[in-house]
Amino acid sequence: MTTTIARPDVRTRRPVLADPVPAPMPVPHATREVAGPPALLVEGVTKRFVVGRKRKPVVAVDDVSLHVGRGEIYGLLGANGGGKSTLIRLMSTLLTLDTGRIEVFGHDVERDEMAVKRLINRVSVDAAFFKKLSPMENLLFAARMYGLPDATARAESIRILARLGISEKRLGRPTEQMSRGMQQKVAIARALLTSPTVLLLDEPTTGLDPRSKLDVQSFVEDVRTAHDASIVLTTHDLAEAERLCDRIGILDSGRLVVEGTAEALKTRVAVEHGRAPTLESAFMAWTGRSLDDDVEESGGEEDGDD
């Protein structure tokens, strides 16, 4: 476990584990992403849900714009119902956009849906499987849909799950016999099996024990390094966000109220709000849920789109 704790500085983004290729001097992503379109581009995206005939529509995502550079891990934070999962679903072609556009490596999610689907995969909080089927049967089903040969899929599944602490022996019995955390790891394997270049992780570590959490976190870092994957991560674990994310955006009632590196957010919350320079106080300040603060902050640029 020491390798996972002795982690490098996020800003230099040195690979966690030894890279087979000698790594060049770490280059900040800002300069790496100049060539080609960003991994993920979200522009002016709004999504409303109409629940019931009479009630006002819920604005789940409200005019959000952001981009994720190639190889970047972008964290989405926000209170329950803030719109994180909805934004992830919009990126995964599971919801249509009301307004705005989303592009994955220059492919529009609506017009070029199939190309986008080949590039992305997603892990969500609920590890949904055919519960009577074994993890291997579930994984093979997923792999076949993505056009992966069976032999490759089998070998990769075993490798990824071993890395996450699940032995090959467990893969033949019905998935329902696994604990929730184990199922979550299989869900992570399902997404990684298809080598997505953009990985959407919606609370991937919720419900995992501390050790499993570290396993998954260091694995996420590996995936970024080894596959040059770009990752969007939502989490309620602020330490995890701080550890993994190059940049963090906070969603409040569907609006992206602030965005920046963890360091920048901490500095800003100290300077602009006079709070302790922690991610927690940043979360409190920008989601307006702070105990000692019932009054909405005003004047700051984070409230610009009010």
Place this chain on the structure above:
Amino acid sequence: MTVATRELRASYAFIARNFSLSRRYWGWELAFFVYALAGALAISFIGAAEGDPSLTFSLIIGAVFWNYLSTVFSFIAETIAWERWEGTLEYTMMAPVRRSSQLLGSTLYAVMYGLVHTAVILVVLVAFFGLDLASANVPTAVVVMLVGSFSIIGIGTMAAILPLLYVERGAQMTFVLQSVILVVSGVYYPVDVLPQWMQVLSKLSPATYILDGVRAGLLDGASVADVMGDLVPLAVMGAVLIPAGLWAFGRAERYAKRTGKLKRVG
């Protein structure tokens, strides 16, 4: 990998998955088989009670082929309902698979499953009632069933939409559709006993032509040429219903994505 092989592999994914599901739920499959067999037997005994072998045979055909049609129909219709129940629907819908390949896979499995299921029941019933198939024209029955399957697949695809549109009620609504087809299609009685307005519906139901053609083949030994009157409407219906089913499925998927109906939790 060419597009065609990729899509065929995707179809195979659904066939293999459904096969695994049948295997893992073998207890349920067995129960379903016993239920279907007992149902067919019970109905066939009506003919035995009347002491009319040709009525018995006709009822057996009705029971057996209704079993085929309803198995295929409900299997296809259930593909979405099942995934919704397991919560895997979002994962399947976001995979880079064309809906046509997905439905082709689910459908092929349903047809194979239905054929095996039905053949076993038919053999059991024929042996049980000691029927003589010497004068029957089996190829005619097979051709009618195969041609007719296309229409059933088309309707099944449309029925699969219901669970996509209605999160809870969708699965029940497919039962309603299925039972309407049962009543109007002359499964156990000639359609001319139906009131006039119902006969209009029976003309629109592919099951009517399938049963008519199968009966002609098995009871009267009719040749394929003799049952053209059934095959032509079936071919036309299949040619219309399959594209219509795919189109409607696409529309329903778009609606579900607009209104957020694909998700279950999270």
